[in-house]
Amino acid sequence: MTDNSTAPVPGENAPANPEAEKAMLAEARRRSRRSFITLGLAGLAGLGGWRWLISQPDDAGIPHPLRKVLDANSRLASAYFKETRLAPEFARSRARTPRKNGAYGLKSEIDPVAWRMRVQGYGTDKTQEFTLADIQALPKVEMVTELKCIEGWSIVVHWAGARLSDFLERYPLATRSGRPADPLNPPADLAPYVAMLTPDEQYYVGLDIASALHPQTLLCYEMNGEPLTADHGAPLRLVTPLKYGIKHLKRIGTITFADTRPKDFWAELGYDWDAGH
Numbered sequence: 600m601t602d603n604s605t606a607p608v609p610g611e612n613a614p615a616n617p618e619a620e621k622a623m624l625a626e627a628r629r630r631s632r633r634s635f636i637t638l639g640l641a642g643l644a645g646l647g648g649w650r651w652l653i654s655q656p657d658d659a660g661i662p663h664p665l666r667k668v669l670d671a672n673s674r675l676a677s678a679y680f681k682e683t684r685l686a687p688e689f690a691r692s693r694a695r696t697p698r699k700n701g702a703y704g705l706k707s708e709i710d711p712v713a714w715r716m717r718v719q720g721y722g723t724d725k726t727q728e729f730t731l732a733d734i735q736a737l738p739k740v741e742m743v744t745e746l747k748c749i750e751g752w753s754i755v756v757h758w759a760g761a762r763l764s765d766f767l768e769r770y771p772l773a774t775r776s777g778r779p780a781d782p783l784n785p786p787a788d789l790a791p792y793v794a795m796l797t798p799d800e801q802y803y804v805g806l807d808i809a810s811a812l813h814p815q816t817l818l819c820y821e822m823n824g825e826p827l828t829a830d831h832g833a834p835l836r837l838v839t840p841l842k843y844g845i846k847h848l849k850r851i852g853t854i855t856f857a858d859t860r861p862k863d864f865w866a867e868l869g870y871d872w873d874a875g876h
């Protein structure tokens with residue numbers, strides 16, 4: 600659907616046209632059913648399994664169908680098994696600037712110097728604050744992936760940022776025990792869900808922990824080689840290319856962990872909570 604004059608547009612306004620909304624939901628359900636069938640077990644990732652393989656270098660960028668391997672490494676010989684499904688990557692020359700889509704939670708001015716990302720440790724009341732420099736001190740990861748909006752358009756974007764998994768290894772806030780969230784050796788007390796909110800809490804998304812620790816889930820501070828602009832989520836946004844744009848929360852304010860599915864802006868309006876594609 601390219602004509603968004605009638606369809607409800609995640610990111611612009613709340614649904615106005617009930618018929619278009621119903622059609623959109625039917626399409627979203629059809630797509631999530633299809634990806635469920637295509638992905639088989641990967642569709643069950645939300646049930647708490649560790650279902651990606653850590654990809655080998657020669658697999659980088661190649662979109663896999665489901666891959667499932669029992670890890671032979673004795674360090675990993677546990678109930679866990681892993682599958683990797685990576686979003687396809689593209690040549691940098693194909694990157695374009697996406698439209699500015701969705702401004703929930705971005706209404707006020709943002710001062711990137713004063714900005715802090717607040718993270719509440721799993722099972723604690725304690726909150727730790729991070730500057731952009733803290734995030735930029737983590738290994739910088741670049742990827743050229745497709746941003747897909749549930750409204751029907753997609754665009755290739757060159758992103759740069761830190762892996763959320765690297766952040767949660769360096770700052771072990773996702774476990775009650777304070778063990779790092781190593782995706783290769785996930786601690787037993789790892790939080791099953793991650794919640795993210797804008798500083799004003801007007802926009803919010805939930806992720807299952809497997810998606811949160813996926814190697815392509817980034818805390819992004821650059822788009823197409825430039826620092827993010829405010830419209831695109833400065834100073835820091837989420838990018839998670841196996842999911843639709845609705846999950847790519849712009850202007851991260853707070854991260855918390857949860858035992859149950861956190862509230863999610865578009866899921867509350869009837870969209871698929873996982874929003875995978």
Ligand SMILES: Nc1nc2c(c(=O)[nH]1)N[C@H]1C(S)=C(S)[C@@H](COP(=O)(O)O)O[C@H]1N2
Nearest residue numbers: 609610697699700701702703748844847849
């Ligand atoms: N804070 C916030 N983040 C958001 C949205 C929003 O309304 N508010 N919209 C989402 C939607 S629906 C999409 S498609 C992408 C679009 O990202 P872009 O504006 O960089 O193209 O942002 C997502 N992140």
Ligand SMILES: [Mo]
Nearest residue numbers: 609748844845
């Ligand atoms: Mo979107």
